[in-house]
Amino acid sequence: MLASSSDSLKVSALIPTYNRFPLTIVKGKGSFVWDEAGEKYLDFTSGIATCNLGHIPEPVKMKLVEQLLTLWHCSNLYHIPKQEKLASLLVKQSFGDQVFFCNSGAEANEAAIKLARSYAQKEWGSEKYEIVTFTQSFHGRTLATLSATGQEKIQQGFAPLVPGFRYLPFNDMEALNSLVSDNTCAVLLELIQGEGGVIPANPEWVKKLDQICKENDLLLMVDEIQTGMGRTGSLFAYQQYDIEPDVMSLAKGLGSGFPIGAIVANEKAAKGFQPGSHGSTFGGNPLAVTAGIATIEQMIQSDFMNTVKELGTYLSEKLKELKQTCSQIEDIRGKGLLQGIVIPKKAGQVVEKAREQKVLLLTAGPDVVRILPPLTTSQEEIDDLIAVLESIFKYSLTD
Numbered sequence: 403m404l405a406s407s408s409d410s411l412k413v414s415a416l417i418p419t420y421n422r423f424p425l426t427i428v429k430g431k432g433s434f435v436w437d438e439a440g441e442k443y444l445d446f447t448s449g450i451a452t453c454n455l456g457h458i459p460e461p462v463k464m465k466l467v468e469q470l471l472t473l474w475h476c477s478n479l480y481h482i483p484k485q486e487k488l489a490s491l492l493v494k495q496s497f498g499d500q501v502f503f504c505n506s507g508a509e510a511n512e513a514a515i516k517l518a519r520s521y522a523q524k525e526w527g528s529e530k531y532e533i534v535t536f537t538q539s540f541h542g543r544t545l546a547t548l549s550a551t552g553q554e555k556i557q558q559g560f561a562p563l564v565p566g567f568r569y570l571p572f573n574d575m576e577a578l579n580s581l582v583s584d585n586t587c588a589v590l591l592e593l594i595q596g597e598g599g600v601i602p603a604n605p606e607w608v609k610k611l612d613q614i615c616k617e618n619d620l621l622l623m624v625d626e627i628q629t630g631m632g633r634t635g636s637l638f639a640y641q642q643y644d645i646e647p648d649v650m651s652l653a654k655g656l657g658s659g660f661p662i663g664a665i666v667a668n669e670k671a672a673k674g675f676q677p678g679s680h681g682s683t684f685g686g687n688p689l690a691v692t693a694g695i696a697t698i699e700q701m702i703q704s705d706f707m708n709t710v711k712e713l714g715t716y717l718s719e720k721l722k723e724l725k726q727t728c729s730q731i732e733d734i735r736g737k738g739l740l741q742g743i744v745i746p747k748k749a750g751q752v753v754e755k756a757r758e759q760k761v762l763l764l765t766a767g768p769d770v771v772r773i774l775p776p777l778t779t780s781q782e783e784i785d786d787l788i789a790v791l792e793s794i795f796k797y798s799l800t801d
């Protein structure tokens with residue numbers, strides 16, 4: 403049946419999977435976006451940790467335009483030189499030896515889950531399939547990745563879940579004693595839980611986890627979909643922990659906003675896959691890998707990461723100063739340019755008030771305001787954010 407024009411005004415043709423803010427963004431450049439009315443907003447969400455070089459970064463744009471005029475798509479039945487180039491860059495910058503490309507974070511974690519099972523079953527037999535993950539984690543919305551996610555609200559309504567996941571409390575030393583069962587083959591964790599509330603993993607706990615994995619030949623898999631690509635002050639967050647993972651999943655910032663995902667694996671884990679084990683029509687698409695190459699080439703330029711580290715320290719110090727003036731703030735936590743303000747039950751209100759003052763922020767649950775500036779931000783922009791937060795904390799929060 404055809405909908406009348408008045409119907410189409412009332413009912414969106416989109417299945418309502420998102421609660422959207424009352425804002426329509428039509429343009430972006432650097433740290434800013436503009437709405438339909440031409441109003442300018444300071445975007446400290448970076449498209450949820452995705453536009454890490456700001457909106458439409460010039461070097462990525464130029465390479466994408468060149469590629470747009472050359473080749474858009476090529477199936478993985480043929481060689482794609484830029485896939486090789488991006489894989490080599492990722493390998494050179496990390497613990498990894500080989501890379502598989504896909505299109506999103508959930509797909510990257512799906513690949514990691516399949517790789518872990520396949521590696522362990524070849525090595526040890528079919529009883530080794532269990533992957534340990536942690537409470538409050540977030541690993542994606544596909545059936546396997548929501549089964550890996552340690553949050554009931556994400557899993558609700560989708561039973562039966564994919565079997566073979568067990569959840570332990572995050573940052574709990576004691577709980578590590580029960581990490582290994584007869585079936586365990588791998589551990590999957592975020593080094594800073596992003597969606598779960600900006601909760602950094604404790605370094606001693608992570609070290610112990612790494613040791614247990616090494617002693618029991620479990621794959622240590624780090625989900626760096628939110629923490630990777632410079633977000634926490636190093637190219638990858640694991641580089642700030644004294645560990646050597648076996649597998650790392652990436653997406654979000656890898657393509658500066660162009661959809662791409664990847665897993666990076668060491669030689670041992672990569673043996674889990676051979677031709678026919680896994681695949682994706684669009685995985686490693688020429689446009690996507692072009693965006694990835696241009697992005698990582700910017701980030702590995704001398705001083706880029708040093709500046710990000712300095713900006714992260716500046717932001718966290720300014721937020722800590724702000725905490726002194728506002729008794730409702732319980733904590734400031736995070737690493738680099740992934741920072742959280744813990745303000746119980748008020749995070750949504752703070753985000754709304756900031757939007758009214760033309761600054762975009764995110765929540766991470768009801769108690770945490772999540773701040774994700776582009777890595778190309780400046781001290782002046784951070785000062786602007788702090789001034790807006792100061793006025794919100796002083797004058798506008800209601801009970």
Ligand SMILES: Cc1ncc(COP(=O)(O)O)c(C=O)c1O
Nearest residue numbers: 506507508540541542596627628
């Ligand atoms: C840590 C982590 N893992 C996985 C995902 C899922 O990524 P995507 O939405 O690209 O599927 C996200 C997305 O927020 C994430 O933050």
